[in-house]
Amino acid sequence: MFLAFLTPKFDPSAQEDEENEDGPSLPTRNDEEFRPFIRRLPEFKFWYSSTKATIAAIFCSFFTFFDIPVYWPILLIYFCILFALTMRRQIQHMVRYRYVPFDFGKRKYKKAATDSSSEEIKMQAK
Known part of the structure; x- marks a missing residue:
């Protein structure tokens, strides 16, 4: 639910x-909601x-x-099966649009050099 x-x-x-391939669009007429x-x-x-x-x-x-007494590994297996069946569609959607919460394969950007470090680099180059 x-x-x-x-x-x-x-x-x-x-x-x-x-x-269309342009993405979602806003309403163009007054009667459209x-x-x-x-x-x-x-x-x-x-x-x-x-x-x-x-x-x-x-x-x-x-x-x-x-x-009813239940052996705990059975409950764990039952939970894992239910989770896999429920989340299968959502995980496929996340992978399709590259929304993966893990950082495997994500781009990593380098920090911009500060003024003092750029001056040190210039002095080392001379």
């Missing part, structure tokens, strides 16, 4: 490819579903019938 709440309803990159971000899941539905899930979890915690 949280990912659906954060993602746009329409993928802007797909629309840009279909319309500029809506830069429409959520896939509206805010009310997100909070309503989250509240229902929280209340159900609290209600189930009152009964020992739902207290």
